Amino acid sequence: LLIYAAQLMRQGIDLKSACRTAICLPLTDDERLQETLEDLMDDLF
Amino acid sequence: LTTVSPHPLDALRLADPDTYVWVKGKVELMVPPPGASALRLLADQTIWGLSVETAMGTALARGILDLLPCSAMPRLHRYVQMVRRASDTGITLGRIVAEFSAAVVSAGEPLTRQFETTMAVMLGKGTYALRAPFEVLRELLQAGDLVSAAAYLDLLAAAFRKDLTYNQSLQLVYLLPKSVRRLAARRRHFQIEQLTAVVTVNLRLVDAYLEGLAKGAALLDKGALRRFVSQAMERFERKAELGIKFLSLSSKVGQDACLALQRAVPLVHVNGQLSRYLQARLGYSVRLEPLSGLGGLAAEIAWVCSDGQSIYLPDEVERFDRRRRNIGFYKFLVRLEAALFECRTFDFDLERAADVHPGFSEKMPLAMPLRRIDGMCDGEQFVRAFPLPLLAGDLFTLYEHARLGAFLRKQYPGLMRQTQPLLDAEARVCIQANASHLLAPVALHLLLSRQAPFSTDPSTADLQRELIALFDPSMASPLGVETSAFRACLAYARSSRWYAGSQGRYRPFRFPHDRRLRWELVSRAMSVHDRSAALIQQRLEEQGLTVYRSELRNRLADQQGRLSAEDVTALVLSRCAAARQPGTPVHLSSRQLDKLLQLSGLERPPTAEAPGDAYRYPEWDNTVQDYLFDHTRVREAEIPVQNGAERYQRILQRHGGLVSRMRHAFALLKPEGITMLRQWPEGDAVDYRALLDYVMDRRAGRMPSERLFIKRLKQERDVAVVVLVDLSRSTANPAAGGNASVLDVTKEALVLFCEALQVVGDSYAIAGFSGTGRHSVDYYHIKRVEEPLSDAVRSRISYLSPQRSTRMGAAVRHATALLGEVQRRVRLLIVISDGFPNDLGYKADYAIADTRRAVSEARASNFHVKAITVNIGSDPGLDALYGRVHHHVIENVRDLPDKLLRLYGTLTRF
Numbered sequence: 032l033l034i035y036a037a038q039l040m041r042q043g044i045d046l047k048s049a050c051r052t053a054i055c056l057p058l059t060d061d062e063r064l065q066e067t068l069e070d071l072m073d074d075l076f
Numbered sequence: 077l078t079t080v081s082p083h084p085l086d087a088l089r090l091a092d093p094d095t096y097v098w099v100k101g102k103v104e105l106m107v108p109p110p111g112a113s114a115l116r117l118l119a120d121q122t123i124w125g126l127s128v129e130t131a132m133g134t135a136l137a138r139g140i141l142d143l144l145p146c147s148a149m150p151r152l153h154r155y156v157q158m159v160r161r162a163s164d165t166g167i168t169l170g171r172i173v174a175e176f177s178a179a180v181v182s183a184g185e186p187l188t189r190q191f192e193t194t195m196a197v198m199l200g201k202g203t204y205a206l207r208a209p210f211e212v213l214r215e216l217l218q219a220g221d222l223v224s225a226a227a228y229l230d231l232l233a234a235a236f237r238k239d240l241t242y243n244q245s246l247q248l249v250y251l252l253p254k255s256v257r258r259l260a261a262r263r264r265h266f267q268i269e270q271l272t273a274v275v276t277v278n279l280r281l282v283d284a285y286l287e288g289l290a291k292g293a294a295l296l297d298k299g300a301l302r303r304f305v306s307q308a309m310e311r312f313e314r315k316a317e318l319g320i321k322f323l324s325l326s327s328k329v330g331q332d333a334c335l336a337l338q339r340a341v342p343l344v345h346v347n348g349q350l351s352r353y354l355q356a357r358l359g360y361s362v363r364l365e366p367l368s369g370l371g372g373l374a375a376e377i378a379w380v381c382s383d384g385q386s387i388y389l390p391d392e393v394e395r396f397d398r399r400r401r402n403i404g405f406y407k408f409l410v411r412l413e414a415a416l417f418e419c420r421t422f423d424f425d426l427e428r429a430a431d432v433h434p435g436f437s438e439k440m441p442l443a444m445p446l447r448r449i450d451g452m453c454d455g456e457q458f459v460r461a462f463p464l465p466l467l468a469g470d471l472f473t474l475y476e477h478a479r480l481g482a483f484l485r486k487q488y489p490g491l492m493r494q495t496q497p498l499l500d501a502e503a504r505v506c507i508q509a510n511a512s513h514l515l516a517p518v519a520l521h522l523l524l525s526r527q528a529p530f531s532t533d534p535s536t537a538d539l540q541r542e543l544i545a546l547f548d549p550s551m552a553s554p555l556g557v558e559t560s561a562f563r564a565c566l567a568y569a570r571s572s573r574w575y576a577g578s579q580g581r582y583r584p585f586r587f588p589h590d591r592r593l594r595w596e597l598v599s600r601a602m603s604v605h606d607r608s609a610a611l612i613q614q615r616l617e618e619q620g621l622t623v624y625r626s627e628l629r630n631r632l633a634d635q636q637g638r639l640s641a642e643d644v645t646a647l648v649l650s651r652c653a654a655a656r657q658p659g660t661p662v663h664l665s666s667r668q669l670d671k672l673l674q675l676s677g678l679e680r681p682p683t684a685e686a687p688g689d690a691y692r693y694p695e696w697d698n699t700v701q702d703y704l705f706d707h708t709r710v711r712e713a714e715i716p717v718q719n720g721a722e723r724y725q726r727i728l729q730r731h732g733g734l735v736s737r738m739r740h741a742f743a744l745l746k747p748e749g750i751t752m753l754r755q756w757p758e759g760d761a762v763d764y765r766a767l768l769d770y771v772m773d774r775r776a777g778r779m780p781s782e783r784l785f786i787k788r789l790k791q792e793r794d795v796a797v798v799v800l801v802d803l804s805r806s807t808a809n810p811a812a813g814g815n816a817s818v819l820d821v822t823k824e825a826l827v828l829f830c831e832a833l834q835v836v837g838d839s840y841a842i843a844g845f846s847g848t849g850r851h852s853v854d855y856y857h858i859k860r861v862e863e864p865l866s867d868a869v870r871s872r873i874s875y876l877s878p879q880r881s882t883r884m885g886a887a888v889r890h891a892t893a894l895l896g897e898v899q900r901r902v903r904l905l906i907v908i909s910d911g912f913p914n915d916l917g918y919k920a921d922y923a924i925a926d927t928r929r930a931v932s933e934a935r936a937s938n939f940h941v942k943a944i945t946v947n948i949g950s951d952p953g954l955d956a957l958y959g960r961v962h963h964h965v966i967e968n969v970r971d972l973p974d975k976l977l978r979l980y981g982t983l984t985r986f
Binding site: 063064066067068070071072073074075076 | 348491
């Protein structure tokens, strides 16, 4: 997933969108966990 | 000749010596002492009251005594006048006024006039309407809430002015005070105002309004609640039922409207989300607790604090005008506070500080090595070692927060960017609150990256620059909390000289969001493991092994008080590495360690275990939203087989009719062997009815169905069931409508159940559970799955007896684990209990959350879990425990045998 995220970034997708698409969404479809992952991403970028 | 003037209370001594002693005792405690005229009034009126009725005299004396310290003579006269006037109407009324009006009179006008008007209205219904409502009025006045008291008087007047039947009036007499007493002080006055509005429109709305408050409308602020209630009124005018559902938040429209107006966010609403965030960021759980849980300390803490195990947050946040922003503020606090855990602030260790910073001991005003004070963590000891502990504490917080800030900026740039607006706003507050404080420009520079003007005094300004220079951000991240303590030592030496020179008294610094390190809380939270760690450390030192107490404490906390020889080796090497010393070889046999632990009082010597296997299961902790691993210990126990099973036979005889009826009903459940499936696309014979339809359809020119076959299936019941019986002490209570206990009736149900299942041939097990504490959950096998219904089983059922408490989660997990080994298409777990789970450290929401989790786990493993609760009325809490459609409440336990069999039949019918 990290490699996919990196590939998206190289194609010009912004960091957050790339991580959300390639890492967060494939990991879980639980809305609450998505929110937690989103919070962590907000911390990082 | 000299004449001694008589004491004003002398007359009372003559009239009633007992009351005199009591009154005199109260008067002597008053500072300043009351004047002679007031005392004379007290004596005269008490004597008059006693002459009417003893209780009246006492009430009057108490009322005047309450008024004496803070009221002038006119108020005393006003009070006496009110009581006298009421007594003219009747003694009971006089006594009530004497009891309750002192608090009103002490609040002054216009409340007293309002009280009189309201009382006149209420008297229209009768004297019985006064006492209960006035008790709450007195409570409000004693709490100093005059606004709510006035609103409450308005409410009473509005309610009792209406045309009421006696029953309606009586209901209001108890309902209104009870409801007002429950309201939270902060929003009480406008909630009462809206209750008045509701009462004025229609009494039917009162219950709906109170229900709505309990469900969430209580979080609305003044304007929002007014809008919400007026929306409900509009609906009520259009259609009464709509308005009631809206106001009681029973309708979705009502809930949505309330949520849209809601601004305040209670901690319970965001607890789960914040706990998940912490778990994800830190890799372990941290409890989130409400600040109110700290008791008296909560008043000192504005927003947030931590104690190394929990983060304490406000019970609710209403800082911003939008709900979303208030949720964001909770997140903001937790995000910043998490850094304390991430950077191991609470692992501060004085010995490590001395090892890492060789000059540390000389800078500290206490001698090293330390003589540790029991029950005090190293942080608290460090701060208290200085002559100005407040200054030392502030400096420690300052440099530690600066270190954490540098860490956050490096690791979480997004977090810092997002929190910047809140920090900027706080910077303005800090500048105002800390005007002319020595640390103000230092804190603004180090914590908020703001340039604040230095002091106009050149020497002070130099000192402030010096304090800033002590923090070198490039050194921040690799060094720990001990470096912050070292910097605090250096800064303290300079600052205390400045305070000594300026003759100024140290004023505590107000940190951004009032976030300071509160070591006294850390001491309290870690005291148990800290004490054990101190004892073990001392024993190890006697053997020449040195470890850091903080590391030892953490190891003990992580492993629930257990320690291995490998742990000791790792801790010794860790200390050697920190102190830059060569690793000392550790020679500690496990026997030596056991002895050492025993001497430290950490582990009990092994005791003889009762026979039976023990199993460990996790438990769900709803406060941290996580499992506590291996938290419970379930021990399989046997019920001793007694001679014979006469009781079993007696039950069978007593219920002979029901048994034969149930046997017949269950025989019908048994499949006949072969099931025929008609109109099947393939099969072993032609379905002639379908064939006939086929021909007819073709003739009529319609498209015929091609499902023309019959399939014969051999059908078998493939069911395994375990009945789990609660054997708690409460099952000894008598069942409703008879002398037999709940357990006796449960036994009857089990007997019938066994007999019925023998007919149908399903595999089944019966087990009981009880216990005390998490280490001792007893699981009694009454009948194992593979065991036939023997005399031994009958005897065990006969001799079941109430035991101790109910730790239901662990029992459900064990039953699930045992039945999980049985391969069946349908697996069923039936729990028979007489109430909610309850055990040591296993109460209320915690117990419900764990049991619900255990039931969910069982369902996830393909079990059907059904619960039967007996001998209590229906309770919404049971929905939370088992799920809305998965439990049955049987108020009369005598229905249990019949209901159990019916339930079983319904659940397993194919």
